[in-house]
Amino acid sequence: MAHDHHHKAQRHDHRHDHRQGHHHDHAEIDWSEMAPLLEAGAELYAPLYERALAWLAKQQTAPGLVVDVGSGPGVVSCLLAETFPGARIVAVDGAEPLLARARDRAARLGLADRFGTLAGELPGVLDDLDYPADLLWASRSLHHLGDQRAALAAFASRLAPGGTLAIVEGGLPTRFLPRDIGIGRPGLQARLNAIEEEWFNEMRAALPGTVEETEDWPALLTAAGLAHTRTRSFLLDLPAPAPERARAYVAATLSRTREAVAERLDATDLAALDRLLDPEDRASVHHRPDLFLLTAQTVHTASRPL
Template sequence: MAHDHHHDHHERDHAHHHDHTDSDWAGMAPLLEAQAELFTPLYTQAIEWLGAQVPEPELVVDAGSGPGVVSCLFADAFPGARVVAVDGAAPLLERARARAARLGVADRFGTLAGDLPGVLDELDHPADLLWASKSLHHLGDQRSALAAFAGHLAPGGTLAILEGGLLARFLPRDIGIGRPGLQARLHAVEEDFFTGMRESLPGSVAETEDWPALLTAAGLKHTGTRSFLLDLPAPLPAEARDYVVATLSRLREKAADSLDPVDRATLDRLLDPGDEASVHRRPDVFVLLAHTVHTAVRPA
């Protein structure tokens, strides 16, 4: 899985599609890893918030871990915990293990390969903290999956799901070319793609995305909801600019038929490295987004 874990590369869809081969995942892994590293300030804030709720977990499970960037952040934040990265893509878990070794946490870091939520049955122990970042929305029956996640919590254990928030903004409303408001229209296209992705999943069930209510229906007690900001102002460092280019390029590939000719031409200019108005060169490109985390506890 993961993701996420997506994995479609878009930050919202980065992991969890299983119609990819291992060679696909191996090729996508560096991009997924770079994106997660770019988002580290956001994840660090979320983990600090979780640490106040779950101060000394013994087992942390990252359900839909991708290449393990966040899994290793958990290992760093909770030095007494064992961390298990769970994903359906073996090449991504290979990178997760390599990262854990580089960071000196391999002795308390494990991986588990298989599809969520069933693969969680292979865990040796219930989790004190189960983290699912944008993995749930890649499962057709989210309500059933949440119940399965809840079933793998220790009494008093916490489930934290990262779902929703605000799509990334990269550009001012008026960028001096094309029609103002381009990115708002691109967001509308992304929302339609997301809806189509959900509808195409095996066993897809439409759900109102009231996460506290869904967590309560899974037998848990909702304990908090908080959003975390990634704010990378202009001028962007190279790795952030690369993320903008990659995201808009994938959107251009997917959205060609969904944009009017003016917006399509504007997006082409934005992606042309030789154009002074492109995101490769323009000085006003930024990254601003928010991810929302919902937490709930299994009654002791």
């Protein structure tokens, strides 16, 4: 209990910081501006999502309506369409420019006749769906909503009886560098991951209507009235030397990290980061032979009782 109290007190301190304007800009995300990065990331992670969707297809065999909640640019929405050839797919997101990309992608892949989009603020926009969904997929979108418990209840209420809710939350932080990279002080990757975790706390604290919640996802799915919870994690393992598109993605995410958290790194780590980002430097992520991409994402599912 003492630990819990201490933890909460710390979280309130963060919120205080926000009111004073510290780090405020860093916690706000312009999703439309992130379109190329979201798209490249999801394309790189496609093998992971394909395995996750194959696992999901064993639980929900022939859905009529599949909704991708917080779809972003629709890479996974299109994988959902391919996994469930009999289904109609609706990609839902707050950022219309991302949905425009999703529609373009669906058209390119010949999926347009059973692909639609719905723009609006989650979770309320789900009320605009014409039918209850047989499968609701929410990948890394729930944690951007202030009240995650209320959002899950809203998601669950849009499911048809026997329908499945699948959320992608948690897993492992993405790793792409060895512990010792021969520049600066060993352990840079772990320190960057720790800073990202702090940034994540601040992002959540700054959300409108934010509610602190113990992130026991199966328990929260059960509290939303769902049953038969299942959890499985899926690995993305691109060993060194990483292919070109993985390097481009790592460079893009790392420069974003640098912009967001530069002031939290000491001079040695900042200098190392700058070398890693310099395309002219043979030790940069663009060229170094030891660059890899390793991560895992966890999928939690539950179904609405018949």
